[in-house]
Amino acid sequence: MATATAGAAQAAPAPKARGGQRLRFFLAVLRARPAFAVGYAIVSMTVLIGIIAPWIVPYGPLVADPNVYLLPPYAAHILGTDGTGMDIFSRVLFAPRVDLTIAVLGTLLSACIGSSIGAIVGYYEGQRTWRTAIATFVMRSTDVLQAFPVFVFAIALVAVFGQSVRSIILAIAFVNAPIYLRLMRSQVLSIRRMRYVEAAYVAGASDISILVRHIVPNAMAPVLSQLSVNIGWSVLLTAGLSFVGAGVVAPTPEWGSMIAMGFQNVVTGQWWPSVFPGIALGLTVFGFALVGASIEVLADPGRRRILSGSLS
Amino acid sequence: MRILRYIGRRILFVIPQLFGIILVSFFLVKLIPGDPAVMMLGPTASAKSLMELRDRMGFTKPLLTQLMHYLHDVVRGDLGTSWQTTQPVTEDLFQRFPATLELISFGLLLAILIGFPLGVAAARLKRGPIRKFADYYGLLAGAMPDFWLALVLIYVFYTTLNWIPAPLGRIDMAVLPPEIITGSMVIDSLIAGDMDALWSSFGHLVLPVLTLGLINAGPILKMTQSTVERTLDSDFVRYADMCGLPRRVVLRQAVRAALPSIITIVSVLYGFLIGGAVLVEIVFSWGGAGQYAVQGVLNADLNPVLGFVVFSAVLSLIIYLLVDLLYFALDPRTRA
Numbered sequence: 001m002a003t004a005t006a007g008a009a010q011a012a013p014a015p016k017a018r019g020g021q022r023l024r025f026f027l028a029v030l031r032a033r034p035a036f037a038v039g040y041a042i043v044s045m046t047v048l049i050g051i052i053a054p055w056i057v058p059y060g061p062l063v064a065d066p067n068v069y070l071l072p073p074y075a076a077h078i079l080g081t082d083g084t085g086m087d088i089f090s091r092v093l094f095a096p097r098v099d100l101t102i103a104v105l106g107t108l109l110s111a112c113i114g115s116s117i118g119a120i121v122g123y124y125e126g127q128r129t130w131r132t133a134i135a136t137f138v139m140r141s142t143d144v145l146q147a148f149p150v151f152v153f154a155i156a157l158v159a160v161f162g163q164s165v166r167s168i169i170l171a172i173a174f175v176n177a178p179i180y181l182r183l184m185r186s187q188v189l190s191i192r193r194m195r196y197v198e199a200a201y202v203a204g205a206s207d208i209s210i211l212v213r214h215i216v217p218n219a220m221a222p223v224l225s226q227l228s229v230n231i232g233w234s235v236l237l238t239a240g241l242s243f244v245g246a247g248v249v250a251p252t253p254e255w256g257s258m259i260a261m262g263f264q265n266v267v268t269g270q271w272w273p274s275v276f277p278g279i280a281l282g283l284t285v286f287g288f289a290l291v292g293a294s295i296e297v298l299a300d301p302g303r304r305r306i307l308s309g310s311l312s
Numbered sequence: 313m314r315i316l317r318y319i320g321r322r323i324l325f326v327i328p329q330l331f332g333i334i335l336v337s338f339f340l341v342k343l344i345p346g347d348p349a350v351m352m353l354g355p356t357a358s359a360k361s362l363m364e365l366r367d368r369m370g371f372t373k374p375l376l377t378q379l380m381h382y383l384h385d386v387v388r389g390d391l392g393t394s395w396q397t398t399q400p401v402t403e404d405l406f407q408r409f410p411a412t413l414e415l416i417s418f419g420l421l422l423a424i425l426i427g428f429p430l431g432v433a434a435a436r437l438k439r440g441p442i443r444k445f446a447d448y449y450g451l452l453a454g455a456m457p458d459f460w461l462a463l464v465l466i467y468v469f470y471t472t473l474n475w476i477p478a479p480l481g482r483i484d485m486a487v488l489p490p491e492i493i494t495g496s497m498v499i500d501s502l503i504a505g506d507m508d509a510l511w512s513s514f515g516h517l518v519l520p521v522l523t524l525g526l527i528n529a530g531p532i533l534k535m536t537q538s539t540v541e542r543t544l545d546s547d548f549v550r551y552a553d554m555c556g557l558p559r560r561v562v563l564r565q566a567v568r569a570a571l572p573s574i575i576t577i578v579s580v581l582y583g584f585l586i587g588g589a590v591l592v593e594i595v596f597s598w599g600g601a602g603q604y605a606v607q608g609v610l611n612a613d614l615n616p617v618l619g620f621v622v623f624s625a626v627l628s629l630i631i632y633l634l635v636d637l638l639y640f641a642l643d644p645r646t647r648a
């Protein structure tokens with residue numbers, strides 16, 4: 001899917017036959033690099049589980065049965081129960097709803113904001129004096145933002161916006177935006193000097209249409225790859241925020257807050273309330289990292305050619 | 313001389329940046345809802361005493377005046393007082409930063425010891441089990457939440473095996489901490505020759521350092537692998553190969569050429585961990601600076617947060633400067 005977008009960005013709109021060819025190529029790549037297939041499998045499984053969770057879980061994610069608190073995994077509760085008697089399996093399956101929503105929305109928001117500012121800055125930088133001055137100001141401001149200790153910054157942002165899912169999304173978007181800004185700017189800076197951009201300029205295209213139709217589509221590849229990796233990071237950040245009590249409010253099924261709830265139990269020997277959510281969390285991040293790595297290979301025309309050469 | 317001029321120019325660039333950081337964090341922290349006066353006096357305080365306290369702390373003045381006061385104080389090295397510890401923030405931070413630095417310095421040292429040799433080995437071998445292991449290690453280390461790994465390690469080595477002391481603080485309550493010289497408990501006990509303190513502080517240090525080391529070895533490994541791979545592919549290595557130099561000598565040259573970028577990633581990690589090790593600090597009740605700042609945010613205690621941001625900004629600055637000096641020593645091109 002991601003390959004299709006990245007590919008379509010480079011070529012003219014593909015007729016149906018080429019779409020089929022591309023799909024075949026994509027499948028061949030997955031066969032050649034099974035790790036990528038694992039990544040796609042993990043990510044789609046996590047998303048699927050998040051969607052169908054209400055129909056497959058044995059217990060409600062917030063139902064606490066005080067008679068069965070802190071039981072190790074057994075037949076009725078296959079991942080055990082936590083200190084309040086909630087079923088860990090059900091909660092682990094429910095968690096992607098919160099975690100992925102926050103991570104995906106936060107990352108998309110930061111990518112949109114960051115890369116559009118980055119594209120504009122990259123396009124106008126070094127053209128006329130006052131625009132260059134603005135570009136320099138923007139870049140120095142990102143320097144300042146990136147000099148902040150990320151975690152403390154994120155907690156402070158959540159504290160400012162008030163503790164809610166929306167504030168966590170905003171905080172993640174804010175913390176990550178400078179990455180996309182830099183990435184897009186450096187891409188645009190190099191693409192700006194390409195012949196076809198000059199051709200478009202000579203043909204009388206406006207700045208906006210040059211930027212939107214000719215530059216940005218060709219600069220998207222690294223952004224897409226970064227996007228997937230970044231979703232993984234954001235899941236980690238969300239969990240970390242919840243762990244210190246600045247993220248999702250306690251009984252909500254979320255991996256980080258589940259790990260935090262089981263913290264004291266681990267020390268006294270009941271490992272299951274913390275360990276299982278951690279495994280689910282790690283697997284998800286791992287999957288997104290693999291997908292990011294695959295996009296990086298597939299979206300790079302040079303590496304794709306090497307790969308297709310070795311496939312045929 | 314060149315180096316001095318370079319440092320001077322760097323500092324000149326850094327001052328506006330530092331000012332920007334203070335500016336942003338000041339307004340950010342002021343936006344945090346929650347009234348410190350209420351927090352300090354408790355919910356039963358009368359409106360009059362609340363007003364008096366706010367007045368005394370300068371909260372009634374316009375924000376710009378408050379900012380001016382704060383900047384004026386910062387320049388003189390006064391970061392205000394924390395109402396939680398009732399101590400000057402500068403003092404608190406000077407107590408806590410050594411703890412954080414001990415943790416992340418040893419953690420990164422371990423990460424280098426794991427990541428660097430593994431990265432070089434993986435770069436040399438195009439396939440095989442080591443290469444596969446390195447590939448997956450990099451991805452897995454980046455995917456694991458550090459606070460979770462810390463808990464798993466506590467479960468294994470404290471709860472089950474009981475090899476290490478309880479994960480509370482830097483040294484046993486019953487053991488007298490050594491005299492502070494370097495700020496690192498382990499090194500200080502070594503200097504003092506105090507075996508009890510050394511054993512206890514070392515036991516407390518092992519797991520958090522292991523956590524940070526295992527996780528941060530990932531990025532170091534990746535960076536080492538990709539740069540050494542690139543230098544092994546470069547013309548000068550091919551030339552050295554053609555000259556018939558032994559493989560080991562060629563490899564050493566390639567690794568040396570890759571060192572600057574490895575140092576860069578280490579310094580970036582160091583800067584990140586000053587605030588980023590906070591979750592591990594919390595799990596082990598380490599009493600570090602990051603933990604102090606997070607407590608500050610959660611309790612509307614503003615001065616510690618600001619102080620922490622200023623401190624860590626200055627500290628990362630010093631680290632980046634040191635790294636630049638290392639470049640001078642390592643890369644002959646920068647000396648030309």
